[in-house]
Amino acid sequence: MTEKFDAIVVGAGPAGVTAAYVMAKNSMNVVIIERGEYPGSKNVIGGVLYVKTLNDLLPGFWSEAPLERRIVQHSYCLMGQSEHTLVTHTSAGQSDPPNGYTILRSKFDRWYAKKAQEAGATLITKTNVTELLSDSGRTVGARTDRGDLSSDVVIVAEGANTMLCEKAGLITKRQPDQMAIAVKEIVSLPSDRIQERFALKEGEGAAIHYIGAAFEGLVGFGFLYTNKESLSVGFGAIISTMMREQFKPYDLMEKFKQEPSVEPFLRDGLVKEYQAHMIPEAGYAGMPRLYSDGVVVVGDSAMLANPITGEGADLAVLSGRFAGEVAVQAHRVGEYTSRKLAQYQRMLYNSFAVKDMKKQSGLLKYIEENPGIMSAYPEALNAALRNWFKVDGSTRAEKIRKIRSIVTSKRKITEIVRDLYLFGRKLM
Amino acid sequence: MRLEEKLYLLRHVVDEESHIKVDQGACTRCNDRVCLEVCPANVYSYAEPRVFVAYENCVECGTCRIACSFIEWVNPRGGAGISYRYG
Numbered sequence: 001m002t003e004k005f006d007a008i009v010v011g012a013g014p015a016g017v018t019a020a021y022v023m024a025k026n027s028m029n030v031v032i033i034e035r036g037e038y039p040g041s042k043n044v045i046g047g048v049l050y051v052k053t054l055n056d057l058l059p060g061f062w063s064e065a066p067l068e069r070r071i072v073q074h075s076y077c078l079m080g081q082s083e084h085t086l087v088t089h090t091s092a093g094q095s096d097p098p099n100g101y102t103i104l105r106s107k108f109d110r111w112y113a114k115k116a117q118e119a120g121a122t123l124i125t126k127t128n129v130t131e132l133l134s135d136s137g138r139t140v141g142a143r144t145d146r147g148d149l150s151s152d153v154v155i156v157a158e159g160a161n162t163m164l165c166e167k168a169g170l171i172t173k174r175q176p177d178q179m180a181i182a183v184k185e186i187v188s189l190p191s192d193r194i195q196e197r198f199a200l201k202e203g204e205g206a207a208i209h210y211i212g213a214a215f216e217g218l219v220g221f222g223f224l225y226t227n228k229e230s231l232s233v234g235f236g237a238i239i240s241t242m243m244r245e246q247f248k249p250y251d252l253m254e255k256f257k258q259e260p261s262v263e264p265f266l267r268d269g270l271v272k273e274y275q276a277h278m279i280p281e282a283g284y285a286g287m288p289r290l291y292s293d294g295v296v297v298v299g300d301s302a303m304l305a306n307p308i309t310g311e312g313a314d315l316a317v318l319s320g321r322f323a324g325e326v327a328v329q330a331h332r333v334g335e336y337t338s339r340k341l342a343q344y345q346r347m348l349y350n351s352f353a354v355k356d357m358k359k360q361s362g363l364l365k366y367i368e369e370n371p372g373i374m375s376a377y378p379e380a381l382n383a384a385l386r387n388w389f390k391v392d393g394s395t396r397a398e399k400i401r402k403i404r405s406i407v408t409s410k411r412k413i414t415e416i417v418r419d420l421y422l423f424g425r426k427l428m
Numbered sequence: 429m430r431l432e433e434k435l436y437l438l439r440h441v442v443d444e445e446s447h448i449k450v451d452q453g454a455c456t457r458c459n460d461r462v463c464l465e466v467c468p469a470n471v472y473s474y475a476e477p478r479v480f481v482a483y484e485n486c487v488e489c490g491t492c493r494i495a496c497s498f499i500e501w502v503n504p505r506g507g508a509g510i511s512y513r514y515g
Contacts, residue, residue, distance in 0.1 A: 041511040105515030126507030161490040249468035250431045274434035276468035276489040
């Protein structure tokens, strides 16, 4: 005899917990099944949770949740060979709600799962869902390593490893050019040290994204985020490009940490944790149909990540909310057909997030096919600035000529025109 | 800092049974052995004629599963495997 719920949610990350919260708030009988010891124990974030989507659901959550630092400083660091250029935007004013916070998943996810529990959802941890149960093509429950559960609808929030979705025929297995590997370290430092190094006030945080020389040949970038008493440092790179360049992830991590634009921030810090996770990068083009009879796919499983903006967790929340709302409507009429649940994907496609993902689709493929592109421009910029700042007896006109020849030595004029056109069309 | 020292910092609940299975026949014939390259926790090693799998060090990113189609990778039993303290 299997226990019956209105909804089973697989995975207690932000996508699953949001869906569970929405359904439980609307009096549905919901169970969340998490394979980890506690919510967040299997999860990794680069660093920043953008507040918008969760604040729409839980206004003011940021005054209560376990957050690290409010991001007031965003930088791009363009790395050359033994030189770099840092472009920083700092916003001293405080917006309401704030734009984004760094978070640590083991704290945040536990807090968030409690919200769903307070709303009435049941949380079961240390339990692995091994397959979805179906009856004549309709999903009717989940098989776990501790027994079967049945439900009217299953929300799959299993994360970047989509074994359940593949087994159920919802998603085809991802290819190495559709996924990125991300490696990260937590490096502890006293909070006043962090504030001095990054010129921050208490509670304020910085985010730096690195592109260029250290990641030559890869489609990838590095990051550095400030937490309360630690830094999150690491990189993400498309797996096919890591395979092509034969970079070992841990070697690349050490190389990145030694960069002159990274090392001074980390100095004297102690490594507290080494982490790795995958990021779905197939984008809009790789997004399959995310629903079928009795089942909806959300979050990382649904390919919801944006490498340009660094969004992921907030998109998980957005998709979880849409899935929850559609499940509530389905519950009201007692119909969980694919036709009914299709509304979920329509809501996603109409959202700001997926519109952006749609617009920029093809961009990663283009960069992958032009592997020089991600290091050519940072190197050209650094060389140009080096010449610009140098006093060596040449006139400004001579310098401009030299800079022009440096830029065109990295990338041909025709290529530059094509790059600019493509980036403009995909990002603007 | 060496990878071994970093892995030593991690909390794992070790399952008696491996959640990773490799096809030794395919491994022996394999020319690339990308598993040796892509794994961030150095779970895979090769000593003629077979690939060894230190599954207890796995951080469950799933990269090897995407990179190689001969690796059969499932989630560890509920509650087992990596347990991040920060995340």
